Amino acid sequence: MPVIAVLLLDGVPGHHVTVPAACFGTADRCHPWVSYEVRLCAAPGFRSTGGPSAFGLATPWGLDGLEGLTEADTVLVPGHPEHPDGPPPEVTGALRAAAARGCRIGAFGAGTFTLAAAGLLDGRRAATSRALAAGLARRHPRTEVDPDGEVTTDGPFHTAAGVLGGVDLCLRLITLDHGVAVAVETERRLFLDLPADDAAAPGAAVSGDGLGPTLDWLETRLDHPLTLDDIAAHAGLTVRGLSRRFRAETGLPPLQYLLRVRIQRAQRLLERGDEPVARIAARTGLGTPANLRHHFQRYTGTTPSVYRAAFRSLVETLTWPEDGPPERDRP
Template sequence: MHTVAVLALDGVIPFDIATPLEVFGRNRLPDGSPPYRVRVCSPSGEVDAGPMALRAPWGLDALADADTIVIPGVEDPLAEPPGEVLAALRDAAAAGTRIASICVGAFTLAATGLLDGRRATTHWIAAPALADHYPEVDVDPGVLYIDSGQFLTSAGGAAGLDLCLYMLRGDHGSAVAAAAARMAVVPLEREGGQAQFILRDHPPVPRGSVLEPVLRWMADNCGRDLTLDDIAVQARMSARSLNRHFRQQTGTTPLQWLHRVRIREAQHLLETTSYPVDRISAHVGFGSPAAFRERFKRVVGTSPHAYRRAFRQDGAPMAG
């Protein structure tokens, strides 16, 4: 069973520690079995959590046995974490453990040096301090969360819920994650003004999925006029089998998944270039600019022009 270790340090923010316990600890697979074993660990048994005290049943040795480590934020993120904590996190990283931070938990993760040279995020109000204190980290304050592979970081408390659901979906597929989202009464993938902030080329699927090669091919070729038959040929499956595997592994159809990839690529171009919207529409594989605008607004919650006004990066190159 996949073990999730939640690191509780003195000053831990209660909301941040509750989030992974809720997402990973209370949900079940379709057969009723628990997908995760969750352990709260700390350097000492008692943890000061501001208005209350917590008892952590496990010590730092639990980090060595974990498949995933979640680091909640603390009240004073600039306080130097205990050396034994940093050493345990570095050892876990060297062993290949997935490590995620919630909110200002990114400061603890950055203190290990593991985020040096990597893109990371935290609560927007703390982002300047993170960038100043850890200049080797590429801090992006304008995203919900960032998945850089082994290390994941999230913005403020609610974004920690988005990140945990994202990891759950990557581990066990959309159906399990959707059930967890319903229990928490939140959308599985947030739409509207923040949907664009999820920095991933395509929606995740369980590791080792038989679909992984064709999904990567679809992402690389999303600008082409792909049909279901084209995708099925690439996947070496019948169209019927392809649809069945997609439903099981991603919770959607091949063409719906392709449209999401195209919208993600369009978001990137709107943020980083001045290309006309019609040019972006053609580049990402929409034959009709009107169809692109309709699909973009349905997924993101706003028009391409409004999205660009809100999120275009300073210094983005002008269209040539």
């Protein structure tokens, strides 16, 4: 069973602690072929989470939770407040040892500073929260910093902003492990509580020999009109064979799967920008604002405008203001 070791430094925001378990646990529960073990590993000096609602936490693992990984599993470093002398040397040493063993290593929010302090991001691209990007570039000039906080992958290192506790990063890792269909359904179950499709029983995981290339191709052409014949031609299958393969590998018929991905893309655009609904409808291939609203309401139970407002309200509740965390919490 793949192990996700979440390394907790003192003062880590509470939602940064709970989100990895929620994401990987949801993927595990909703897909019989997915299996993860999430370990919360306390770094030396860890006492409690930070604000806005601090709580104590007893964990069964310390750095031994990282050191015990003998295969290339995953270590995640969430955000944390500033440690005046940098992260403890035991932490940077454990991260370097994990990297040397071939572990996949991720960080989000201020956690990216810890990877940089360990020297793991020298000469690499990386991301952190937008409010902290300039500070990361200044403190670690050998790291190429993405100013927008998008999930950034460079070799075995995956970094991102800390919005909603690193959900985007966790979903990216799930996509790499099990394909986009599993990540889409995981996000759906996490946030939207969309009605289950009784005709779409879970099937086998998407493998490298299956529909993976066609699913990736669909992601790049959502703004195009796509028919069953188009998708079948790309997959090198008959329409009947395509339908059988889609049900087996994604649990959905091809056009239902395509619609789900379009709705997910609409969600992302609503969350991350101010584009009007008409523009989002065009970019997602849903055509008109009326068509977008119809399908969005059907699958999310709300309208695009209400979803955008609710998401941003949630982000404001769970994240620091645009000018960053309080001074004592800055890395």
